[in-house]
Amino acid sequence: MIRFSRLWKIYLFYTIVVVAGITLTGFFLEHKLRNTLKTHVKREVLTLAKVIAKAVPETKNVHALDSFCRDYGITAQVRVTLIERDGKVIGDSETESLNLSNHLDRPEVQAAIANGVGDALRYSETLQVDMLYVALLLEARRRVIRLAMPMTDVKIIENQVMGFFAVALYLTPLFTLIISLMFFRYLKSDRDGPP
Amino acid sequence: MWKILSGVFLGWSLGANDAANAFGTGVATGAVRYGTAILLTALFVLLGALMEGPKCMETVGELSRLTSTEAFCCTLAAGITMTLLTYGGIPASASHAIIGSIMGAGVLSGLADFSKLFRIVSCWLFTPVSGILFGYALHRLLGYILDKTVSKIRYRNLIYSTGLLTAGSYGAYCLGANNVANVTGVYVGSGLLSPTVASLVGGLSIAAGTLTYSKKVMLTVGKGIVPLDPFSALVSVLASALTLHLFTQVGVPVSSSQAMVGAVLGVGIVGDVRTVSLKMLTKIGAAWFLTPISAGLLACVFIRWVG
Numbered sequence: 001m002i003r004f005s006r007l008w009k010i011y012l013f014y015t016i017v018v019v020a021g022i023t024l025t026g027f028f029l030e031h032k033l034r035n036t037l038k039t040h041v042k043r044e045v046l047t048l049a050k051v052i053a054k055a056v057p058e059t060k061n062v063h064a065l066d067s068f069c070r071d072y073g074i075t076a077q078v079r080v081t082l083i084e085r086d087g088k089v090i091g092d093s094e095t096e097s098l099n100l101s102n103h104l105d106r107p108e109v110q111a112a113i114a115n116g117v118g119d120a121l122r123y124s125e126t127l128q129v130d131m132l133y134v135a136l137l138l139e140a141r142r143r144v145i146r147l148a149m150p151m152t153d154v155k156i157i158e159n160q161v162m163g164f165f166a167v168a169l170y171l172t173p174l175f176t177l178i179i180s181l182m183f184f185r186y187l188k189s190d191r192d193g194p195p
Numbered sequence: 196m197w198k199i200l201s202g203v204f205l206g207w208s209l210g211a212n213d214a215a216n217a218f219g220t221g222v223a224t225g226a227v228r229y230g231t232a233i234l235l236t237a238l239f240v241l242l243g244a245l246m247e248g249p250k251c252m253e254t255v256g257e258l259s260r261l262t263s264t265e266a267f268c269c270t271l272a273a274g275i276t277m278t279l280l281t282y283g284g285i286p287a288s289a290s291h292a293i294i295g296s297i298m299g300a301g302v303l304s305g306l307a308d309f310s311k312l313f314r315i316v317s318c319w320l321f322t323p324v325s326g327i328l329f330g331y332a333l334h335r336l337l338g339y340i341l342d343k344t345v346s347k348i349r350y351r352n353l354i355y356s357t358g359l360l361t362a363g364s365y366g367a368y369c370l371g372a373n374n375v376a377n378v379t380g381v382y383v384g385s386g387l388l389s390p391t392v393a394s395l396v397g398g399l400s401i402a403a404g405t406l407t408y409s410k411k412v413m414l415t416v417g418k419g420i421v422p423l424d425p426f427s428a429l430v431s432v433l434a435s436a437l438t439l440h441l442f443t444q445v446g447v448p449v450s451s452s453q454a455m456v457g458a459v460l461g462v463g464i465v466g467d468v469r470t471v472s473l474k475m476l477t478k479i480g481a482a483w484f485l486t487p488i489s490a491g492l493l494a495c496v497f498i499r500w501v502g
Contacts, residue, residue: 016324019317019320019321019324023317023320023321026313026317027317030310030313158309158310159307159308159309159310160309162309162310162312162313163307163309163312165313166309166312166313166316169313169316169317169320170316170487172320173320173480173483174484177480
């Protein structure tokens with residue numbers, strides 16, 4: 001058998017246990033954190049959608065609706081889009097709605113038409129960040145209001161936590177070596193007894 | 196397109212250094228000729244890169260959104276770090292160097308993705324552990340089968356030499372599949388190359404490094420660090436190849452040298468041999484800490500300088 005010294009045995013044991021522990025905790029925490037933050041942001045965006053929905057004008061004039069979306073979009077720091085039930089865009093805070101394609105194929109719009117509320121998470125190549133889309137059906141007006149919010153803050157929090165875990169994991173072999181050395185010295189002095 | 200030259204340089208140095216992990220032990224034990232070893236390595240590295248290379252490229256590309264100039268700076272920083280540390284006798288890993296430089300660039304631009312970094316670091320740590328497990332299990336299993344089925348030494352030697360050729364070729368395939376992302380993965384992320392073209396360029400540059408400059412390292416690795424009998428050499432190469440292949444399926448580029456060290460340790464636990472010396476482990480430890488940090492800092496300096 002390979003002759004591992006007692007120090008190496010202690011070191012290997014500590015390292016494997018600590019690495020496995022940090023890895024499992026990290027993956028669990030990452031999953032939990034992402035879901036919790038997404039749920040929190042979704043709830044906030046939905047509340048915002050309900051508030052903005054109450055102020056949507058009755059008009060069908062796309063220029064007026066674009067202007068409305070722009071005003072509320074700037075104030076709420078979100079992208080606001082108004083969509084007819086057939087998918088036609090009639091108002092948008094960032095692009096002239098006449099230039100936008102039909103939105104009926106968007107999953108959040110389909111879910112809103114079917115269930116009243118829908119959401120989807122997609123990556124935006126333009127902003128280089130995940131965007132959360134929340135759509136709400138306005139039954140009385142046969143329209144859907146859709147809000148889109150960049151998940152920048154969520155990514156920042158996730159990065160801070162996972163950055164800490166990545167560095168901790170990376171330094172684990174060094175920390176466990178120090179602990180093993182201390183433990184080995186303690187065991188040695190205990191075995192040798194007082195001078 | 197000149198920006199990919201630094202990637203070609205990194206690939207060349209990777210080929211020169213890491214080809215030894217596939218055939219070093221085979222060449223050292225005399226079972227495989229050096230000429231045959233480098234030809235097979237070059238061929239199978241290219242094949243591995245083309246067949247499975249894109250699997251790890253996504254991970255490297257998504258670690259941070261880089262511009263093509265930043266990608267050039269990152270591969271250059273990784274290449275220089277590898278060269279300097281290798282010159283200083285420290286076994287630097289191309290995976291650690293490139294991930295370190297990308298993270299350096301990502302921290303500078305504020306676009307680093309630490310969730311992906313956590314996944315990569317955990318795979319790095321489990322690389323030697325997987326090598327140990329594969330090495331131990333294969334040594335036990337193959338040893339048992341050989342003891343039961345082949346008793347004549349002549350036939351055993353034939354199995355060892357054929358096995359070393361096969362396992363070495365598989366090792367080279369896995370090296371290409373896993374490590375090509377280190378060489379050209381950043382160019383895929385920055386949109387400069389498509390995954391197929393990146394695999395071809397990366398595979399060719401690693402093959403070029405193997406063909407032109409791997410002799411010294413191959414003989415050093417084979418004779419100096421792992422003095423193994425042919426059977427243990429065969430198991431070590433197979434175990435490290437399986438480790439690389441496993442992490443290729445996970446999509447994370449890892450260090451082929453650390454996979455090999457783990458495999459040799461695993462073999463050493465079964466056989467009555469002293470395998471990796473304390474001096475070697477200290478050097479690996481130094482490489483673990485020095486490589487990503489130096490590459491990250493160097494990438495930051497280059498990006499600031501160019502920008």
